[in-house]
Amino acid sequence: MTDSGEAAEHPEDQHHDSAPEARQRDRGWPNQRTLLLYLLGGLLIAVIPVVVSRFVDQPDGEAYTIDIPPGTAERLAAGEDVEIVPDELEFKLRDLLIIVNRDSVKHTIGPFEVGPGETSEHTFGEAAAFNSYCSLHPAGSIRISIGDG
Secondary structure: HHHHHHHOOOHHHHHHHHHHHHHHHHOOOOOOHHHHHHHHHHHHHHHHHHHHHHHHHOOOOEEEEEOOOOHHHHHOOOOOOOOOOEEEEEEEEOOOEEEEEEOOOOEEOOEEEEEOOOEEEOOOOOOEEEEEEEEOOOOOEEEEEOOOO
16 A cells, blocks of 8 residues: 555544644634633722722711802892802812702802702712802802812
C-alpha cells in the first residue's frame, strides 16, 4: 500500500492529530463569554461599594424649615422687604429642606414650587450649585449650594 492509501483508510487518525492543535489555539485568548463575565464581575466590584456607601453608615443631614406666613405675597406686592429666605441657601448632602407655605398663593424657591397651604420636603442627594428664581425676593433670584461635606 502507498502512503496515500493509508491516509484514505484511516481518516479518523488525521482528525485526532489536528484536535490537540485546535484545543491549544482556543486556550490563547478567552472567548467572548468569558470576557463578558470578567467585565460584569469588574463592574459589580466597582459599583457595589458605591451603592452600599450611599445607604450604610451615612449620618442624617440637618433639617431646615422655611415657613412662609400668611400675607407674604401681599407684602411683597406692596414693596415690603420680606426676609424669609436669605439670598443664598447652603446645604450638605442628606440635608432636608422643609418648605411650609401658609400663604394664599404658590411660591417658588429655586426648583421647588409649593402651593398655598402645602408643605414640601426635599432631601439633597447630589452636590450642586445653581442660581434660580425665587418668588420671595424682590430681585427674584436665589443661589442654592449643596456641598458634599
